Amino acid sequence: MTPQYPQAKPEIIPPATHESVVGLVHDLGNYIQIAMSAVSIMSRHADVAASEGLGAIVAHAADSLERAGALVRGSSDPDALQAEEVNIDTCLTQMGPLLRYACGPNIRIKLYIGLVPKIRCSRLALQNALLNLALNARDAMPGRGTLTISALLADGPEAPEVELTVNDTGVGMAPEILERVLEAHFTTKPGDGHGMGLPGVRWFVERSNGRLFIESAPGVGTSVVLRLPVST
Numbered sequence: 001m002t003p004q005y006p007q008a009k010p011e012i013i014p015p016a017t018h019e020s021v022v023g024l025v026h027d028l029g030n031y032i033q034i035a036m037s038a039v040s041i042m043s044r045h046a047d048v049a050a051s052e053g054l055g056a057i058v059a060h061a062a063d064s065l066e067r068a069g070a071l072v073r074g075s076s077d078p079d080a081l082q083a084e085e086v087n088i089d090t091c092l093t094q095m096g097p098l099l100r101y102a103c104g105p106n107i108r109i110k111l112y113i114g115l116v117p118k119i120r121c122s123r124l125a126l127q128n129a130l131l132n133l134a135l136n137a138r139d140a141m142p143g144r145g146t147l148t149i150s151a152l153l154a155d156g157p158e159a160p161e162v163e164l165t166v167n168d169t170g171v172g173m174a175p176e177i178l179e180r181v182l183e184a185h186f187t188t189k190p191g192d193g194h195g196m197g198l199p200g201v202r203w204f205v206e207r208s209n210g211r212l213f214i215e216s217a218p219g220v221g222t223s224v225v226l227r228l229p230v231s232t
């Protein structure tokens, strides 16, 4: 596969749109809080406590709501998504159950984590980026397939980087799709997609002073590569 480096087109968001998004995020925060209280009550219910299966489902819901709440807080308070030292091994291992749950039973998940140094970024934002990439991979593999996430140490242009690769064996993308995937609101999933997953991943990578590469071939699959600077 030949590496492709899609260029996102600059987009000017009019103030009215920005205001309405801020309002929407604020209201989402309220609903998340209500759902979290409901899940917390549910987790203490005798039927849930007695059932291993139900307990796990409620725990997934609580974990996702906590992440959603933290992201909503991060949108108005940049300190909530502050960069920290992140151990990739711990970060990915922590995400294992969530990835398995999100991808469903027909997708094999492989995690390969080499001996890599810590990186400096927001752990929550990194996990959110990886979840978005895993969901895209799942959508690209409607029958069966394999999602592989690997982390290794690589040489960067100036300093060492951690290379995180999210690879799928899905439908892949034609060049005319690939060159547009970083545009906000670009989606090929009508009624389902918002075209905000990959722009969010780009935002995270740029904020972390990293680099983003996407390779794809129709019928073969897609690899999204995040190169993130090693914490010094």
Ligand SMILES: Nc1ncnc2c1ncn2[C@@H]1O[C@H](COP(=O)(O)OP(=O)(O)OP(=O)(O)O)[C@@H](O)[C@H]1O
Residues within 6 Å of the ligand: 132, 136, 137, 140, 168, 170, 171, 172, 173, 177, 181, 186, 187, 188, 189, 192, 193, 194, 195, 196, 197, 198, 199, 222
């Ligand atoms: N792994 C992949 N395999 C094939 N196509 C992909 C893959 N990842 C992204 N795409 C293409 O890029 C488009 C944009 O992806 P993006 O994640 O930004 O938005 P989306 O998945 O459509 O919607 P959402 O906002 O819910 O994430 C997708 O609609 C799809 O056409």
Ligand SMILES: [Mg+2]
Residues within 6 Å of the ligand: 132, 135, 136, 193, 196, 197, 198
């Ligand atoms: Mg997506």
